[in-house]
Amino acid sequence: MRRLRGGLVTAAAITALLAGACGTDARPGAERPAERTEVSGPRISVSYNGGILVLDRDTLEPVGDLKLPGFLRLNPAGDQRHLLISTSEGFRVLDTGVEVQGHGDHNHWFAGEPALTPVSYPAPHPGHVVRHAGKVALFSDGAGTVQVLDPKSITAGPPGQPTYTAAAPHHGVAVPLPDGSLFVSVGTEGGRTGAQVVDADGTVIAASEDCPDLHGEATTADGTVLAGCTDGVLLWQDGEFVKIDSPDGYGRIGNQAGSPRSDVVLGDYKVDPEAELEEPTRVSLIDTTARKLRLVELGTSYSFRSLGRGPDGEALVLGTDGRLHVIDPDTGKITDRIEITRPWREPRQWQDPRPTLLVEGNTAWVTEPATSTVHVVYLPEGKVVDSVELPEVPNEIAGVGAEGH
Numbered sequence: 001m002r003r004l005r006g007g008l009v010t011a012a013a014i015t016a017l018l019a020g021a022c023g024t025d026a027r028p029g030a031e032r033p034a035e036r037t038e039v040s041g042p043r044i045s046v047s048y049n050g051g052i053l054v055l056d057r058d059t060l061e062p063v064g065d066l067k068l069p070g071f072l073r074l075n076p077a078g079d080q081r082h083l084l085i086s087t088s089e090g091f092r093v094l095d096t097g098v099e100v101q102g103h104g105d106h107n108h109w110f111a112g113e114p115a116l117t118p119v120s121y122p123a124p125h126p127g128h129v130v131r132h133a134g135k136v137a138l139f140s141d142g143a144g145t146v147q148v149l150d151p152k153s154i155t156a157g158p159p160g161q162p163t164y165t166a167a168a169p170h171h172g173v174a175v176p177l178p179d180g181s182l183f184v185s186v187g188t189e190g191g192r193t194g195a196q197v198v199d200a201d202g203t204v205i206a207a208s209e210d211c212p213d214l215h216g217e218a219t220t221a222d223g224t225v226l227a228g229c230t231d232g233v234l235l236w237q238d239g240e241f242v243k244i245d246s247p248d249g250y251g252r253i254g255n256q257a258g259s260p261r262s263d264v265v266l267g268d269y270k271v272d273p274e275a276e277l278e279e280p281t282r283v284s285l286i287d288t289t290a291r292k293l294r295l296v297e298l299g300t301s302y303s304f305r306s307l308g309r310g311p312d313g314e315a316l317v318l319g320t321d322g323r324l325h326v327i328d329p330d331t332g333k334i335t336d337r338i339e340i341t342r343p344w345r346e347p348r349q350w351q352d353p354r355p356t357l358l359v360e361g362n363t364a365w366v367t368e369p370a371t372s373t374v375h376v377v378y379l380p381e382g383k384v385v386d387s388v389e390l391p392e393v394p395n396e397i398a399g400v401g402a403e404g405h
Contacts, residue, residue, distance in 0.1 A: 036110045042080045042400045043096040043114070044358070044365060046374070047072040048392035052085070054096050054114040060374055060388040064114030066094065071351050075129035076401030078136050078151035080107075083400060085116075090123040091138055092116060093155055096400060119157050121147055128173040131401055132219055135176035137163075144169035146184060148176050151401070164202060173217050175225050181205060183225045183236050185214050195227060195234060195241070208234055208241035218258030218265045221313075224288045226265050228253035232293065233267070233286050244286060244293050253284055255304045262313030263289045264329035268304065277348050283307075283317055285329055296332045298325050303346045305396075308359040310379050318357040318366060320344050324377065336382050340375050341368040353395040360399045367394040 043063070044055045052072060054064035073086035083094040097114040100107050124142025131137075131151070138147045144166035147158065163182070166172060170187035177183060180200045185192050186207070192214040196207040211229040218226045225236040230252045235242040246253070246269075253267040267284040279301035285294045300319035308316040314335075315327035322343045326336040341355050353369035364377040372393050376386040 039098060039109050039111045041098075041109055042100070043098050044374075045074055045083060045094070045096060045398055045400075046367065046390065046392075046394040047074055047396045048394060051392075052094065053390060053392060053394075054094075055374075055390075060376070060386070060390070062391065063111075064097065065391075066114065066116050068092070068116065072396070073126075074396045074398035076131065076398055077154045078131040078134075078401040079154060080109075080400050080402065082151075082154050083398060084121070084129055084136075084138065084154070086126040086129075087120075089120070090140075091121040091126050091129070093119040093121075095155075098400075117155060119155050121149075121158050123147075124169075127171060128217070130173060130175050130217055132225075133176045133178040137174040137176050137182070139172050139174050140169075141171045142169055144172065146174040146182065148174070148182065164198060171215075173215070173227065175217050175219070177225070177236075178223065183217075183227075185227070187214070195236070197236060206236075206239070206241060208243070210234065210241070210243050213252070213254075215254040216256045216267075218256035218267075220258050220263045220265060220288050221260055222263055222289070224263065226256060226258070226286065226288060228256055228267060230273070233265075235288055235291075237288065242291060244291055246284075246293065247295065251284075253286075255307060256286075257307040257309050257315070259309035259313040259329075261311070262309070262329050263287065264313070264315070266307055266309065266315040266317070266327075266329065268302070268307065269295060277346065279320070279346060283315070283327075285315060285327070285332055287330075294332050296327055296334070298334070300325075301346065303354050304350070305354060305356040308357045308364065310359065310364075311362050314379075316357065316359060316364065318355055320346060322355075324357070324364065324366070326379075326382070338377060338382050338384070340366050340377060340384055342370065344368075344370065351395075353393055356394075356397050358397045358399060360402075365397055367397050369393050369395070 051067040053062045075084040080100045084091040097112040099110045123140035127139040127141040145162035146164040148163040168188040172185035175183040194209040194211045197205045211234040216228045232245040252270040256267045265286045269284045300321040306318040317325045322341040324338040356367045358365045366375045378385045
């Protein structure tokens with residue numbers, strides 16, 4: 001591994017500032033905990049062709065290289081420790097090896113060995129994993145089943161019967177709601193048509209068929225759930241479905257990023273139903289309170305792995321021009337463009353590596369497969385503070401998800 005710019009001190013100092021301080025009780029007679037290595041936060045993981053690298057948060061030094069064949073997708077479990085790995089057979093639980101201990105207003109993290117656990121959740125054609133309302137929902141595209149789990153019990157294994165089974169298998173999505181109900185897509189193998197909200201017994205509370213090719217999901221600060229359609233977005237808000245139309249007859253929003261600090265959702269925006277690979281240059285900002293949709297021209301294209309949200313709800317888009325575009329979600333104004341990677345082109349196969357954005361708190365991590373590099377961006381200052389070359393070509397990158405998301 002080779003450090004390219006910035007430095008270990010800079011990256012470590014930033015995470016230390018974010019983590020806060022909590023000293024050891026040195027009073028005479030005070031109990032001293034067993035010696036363990038304390039780290040500044042959860043680990044970061046990247047997939048590559050043949051496995052997963054688990055990285056130290058500060059140095060990006062690999063602390064684990066876990067071999068696993070096939071195309072792998074990385075899904076945070078939401079407990080600050082585990083990932084759910086989408087494999088050909090289902091969701092495999094990966095332990096990043098960092099134990100979190102809560103101390104009221106802050107946490108401590110203690111390092112251990114990362115490992116692929118023997119725990120898995122069988123799912124033909126595993127699909128979307130969604131964290132919301134303190135739960136995590138696993139959707140099986142091949143079976144049309146949903147398993148809703150408590151992240152704190154993720155290593156317990158399958159509970160038995162699925163939480164919900166759709167009328168027909170499809171490439172779907174499910175979002176757990178605070179009252180125990182479930183927002184879930186409706187469709188068949190031929191496509192999605194809309195969504196339902198079902199209670200804990202599977203009884204339909206409400207339904208909408210007004211979302212052709214429903215895809216993706218996001219939630220907002222006020223608890224609104226949003227899914228994309230080929231002609232706008234569908235909201236579940238205040239106990240009812242609400243449709244917001246695109247300004248174009250075909251204006252597809254298939255990938256979204258929400259923020260707990262904002263009621264505006266960031267989405268992609270595509271207008272060519274015949275394109276084999278559309279390279280959009282506009283993104284959508286959906287104001288779920290005003291129920292309006294705004295388009296923002298970036299002047300560069302981006303991919304489905306380009307969307308993120310900053311610590312104050314800023315809309316972030318990683319462009320093929322190599323810059324991270326920072327957008328005020330309320331005005332649509334581009335407030336900054338941070339130089340990060342070389343210019344790049346989106347590959348035609350969606351599984352192929354391309355620069356990918358991960359954001360947690362004040363920090364963004366950006367992969368650059370062309371140089372096998374991960375760049376660290378300190379968002380409040382709008383600059384790259386570290387760049388580290390990895391021993392493998394990174395594909396997906398993921399954290400482990402904030403507890404209680």
